[in-house]
Amino acid sequence: MPELPEVETVVRGLRPRLVGRRLRRLRLYQPLVVKSSLGRFRRALAGARVAGVSRRGKYILLELHPADGRRRCFWVVHLGMTGQLYACRPGAPLLKHTHVVASLSSGDQLRFRDPRRFGRMLLLAEKDLPDYFAALGPEPFRINLARFARLCAGRTAPVKNLLLNQNWLRGLGNIYSSEALFVAGVHPARPAGALGAAELKRLFRALRQVLRAAIAGQGTTVSDYRTGEGLPGGYQNSLRVYDREGEPCPRCRTRVERLVLAGRSAHFCPRCQPDSGKRARSG
């Protein structure tokens, strides 16, 4: 379920354990997770120093300074649905579905584990970074309300579909799009372009508030997600409607409903998120 808050949590957890360290032995138990040339990948990582750990949307970037003085490059990781990227002691049990283990000069190991194998990694030269991420929409924390309103303007697609579209706005996934729509009191199927000024403002604020709170909570662990230290997150206890079909809405006690949009479950409260666009008052 790694969405922006999970990926950000992983990045923050890995940064102090990786930056300044060198990569030593690399073990690829499942080479298929590497989507660029294996030879280049291995050569670039061997002995490289990690100079930075950052995030772009749901992608993790490890900036590498190769040992042989070649140009710096980036180890790019996407966690897919069940990916885990974490540092641990070398003696920690090697869990099933661990695909990559990199030994670090600190003595720790960086491990990539992914039961469903929707995750992937690749090596990118610095010059290829812009093209690789060119299609991504903006970061939610780097736009203002006016820009968000412009993104929605004229769009007839259900607003939840757009929130899930990484080329429109990067970082949201199925959990936080549903949570943000609930907090904003906006029905997930409403055409984005039909949202009024008040709704746009509520939604923009809600999505940033939800993302911030989830980062503070170290992300949501439904089952597989782990922090950069290999620990579960804590925000799963704060979810309002996601995966709560049939349970009472936390605001008005109406049963939470589920509909399918863009092939994904959309959980919402039919009373707090009316499809008319008018916001119902809670009891």
Place this chain on the structure above:
DNA sequence: CGTTGAACCTGTTTGC
């Protein structure tokens, strides 16, 4: 511009 369904995978839960 928009939607749907399938594909890529393994694992768990649900229903009969």
Place this chain on the structure above:
DNA sequence: TGCAAACAGGTTCAAC
């Protein structure tokens, strides 16, 4: 108990 279907955080592609 057993087996099959449904479903799961994501992305991409084809078809319409």
